[in-house]
Amino acid sequence: MVDDLKEFLERNGNSQTLAAVIGFPVNHSLSPTIHNAGFKHLNLQWNYIPLEVEEGDLEEVFEQMRSLNLKGLSVTMPYKAKAAVMVDECTPTAKALGVVNCVTSTDKGLIGHNTDGDGFLKALKHDADFDPKQKRVVVLGAGGAAKAITEALGRAEVSSLVVINRTQAKAESTAALATDVGTVGDLEDISEADLVVNATSLGMKDNATQFPCPVDLIHSDQLVVDLIYHPLKTPWLSAAEQKGARTHNGVSMLLFQATEAFTLWTGQQAPVSTMLRAIEEELERRS
Ligand SMILES: NC(=O)c1ccc[n+]([C@@H]2O[C@H](COP(=O)([O-])OP(=O)(O)OC[C@H]3O[C@@H](n4cnc5c(N)ncnc54)[C@H](OP(=O)(O)O)[C@@H]3O)[C@@H](O)[C@H]2O)c1
Incomplete structure (x- = not known):
């Protein structure tokens, strides 16, 4: 795959700037669809490709980024933590999380960012006009997504943030x-919250019908967000809606973590509606 990258850069390096998502696997990633829609809309001579990278080739991809016309990198599973030690510098957020999902190539070297948390805050504003400042929040889950949104909600000055997870240490x-x-x-904290977020993987594929918390604990004064976007509405989110809560899925977080990266790479404001439409069409195609 690194050979493919070199060949691509040699062929197109002068006419196009390249961005890529690296991971293993990456063929499910929506990122090429989202970013290429944005580049096309703004008439930018950029191209975004998926790169399935074996662990042994990871370091070489970062070397390519230092020397060739590869200006933007998204990092997905399982390399988000490894990327944090391969870049020259991390932003304070990426450093706190020890996780990088976006790399920029700058005069100062490769900078590792984490755009998930800020993407989530923008999604709250966009979907629900919700300002988390002085609000009580419950986060269900303690994996990578939960960590990113918890750090961001802390910065956004919530009054309390309770994490509930199967594994206590996490x-x-x-x-x-x-x-x-x-x-x-624990579960008793849920009814006190203004915002309840499902950041577990319960509701996806193998766990499609499992709830991250009993829905009886949800009520109509709450905003309930499920970070899952495929399916667009998990059974838990539907049940929360039936309890009268305002509900939103994870599409906007996906969108805004991408628009943040887009701006970091290109210096341009991302065309939000175009990139959202690209996500919706692709998810529709996959459903
Ligand atoms: N919208 C977006 O842009 C966006 C971005 C990132 C992630 N997500 C979504 O967020 C979810 C979490 O992603 P992630 O990257 O944080 O995954 P992760 O790091 O693997 O974390 C998974 C979380 O789910 C919990 N969990 C898994 N199976 C469980 C079970 N059977 N019972 C109870 N808890 C269980 C885990 O608990 P333990 O700690 O006990 O294992 C952990 O807290 C996924 O659904 C993903 O699609 C969305």
Whole structure:
């Protein structure tokens, strides 16, 4: 795959700037669709490709980025933590999380960013006009997504953030990312929250019908967000809607983590509606 990258850069390096998503596997990634729609809309001579990278080739991809016309990189599973040590510098957020999902190539070298948390905050504003400042939040889950949104919600000055997770040790390290407002809690905390977020993988594929918390704990004064976007509406989100809560899925977080990266790479404002339409069409095609 690294040979493919070299060949691509040699062939197109002068006429096009390249961006890529690296991971293993990557063929399911929506990122090429989202970013290429944005480049096309703005008439930018950029091309975004998926690169399935074996672990042994990872370092070479970063070397290519230093020397060739590869200006933007998205990083997905399983390399997000490894990328954080391969870049020259991390932003404070990426450093706190130890996880990089976006790399920029700059005069100062390769900079690792994490755009998931800010993407989530923008999604709250876009979908629900919700300002998390001084709000009580419950985050269900303590994996990569939960960590990113917890750190961002801490920065956004929530009044409390309770993490509930199957594995307690992970709940503790996640809650610590929201500094002094983060705690580990249990199901009793849910009804007190203004915002409840499902950041577990319950609701996806193998766990499609499993709920991340009993829906009886949800009520109509709450905003409920499920980070899952495929399916667009998990059974838990539908049940929360039936309880009268305002509900949103993970499409906007996916969109805004991408628009943040787009702007970091190109310096241009991302065409949000075009990129959203590209996501919706692709998800529709896959459903
Ligand atoms: N919208 C977006 O842009 C976006 C971005 C990133 C992720 N996501 C979504 O967010 C979800 C989490 O992603 P991730 O990257 O954070 O995954 P991850 O790191 O693998 O974390 C998975 C989380 O789900 C919990 N979990 C898994 N199976 C469970 C079960 N049977 N019972 C109870 N808890 C269970 C895990 O608990 P343990 O710690 O106990 O294992 C952990 O907290 C996924 O659905 C993903 O699609 C969306």
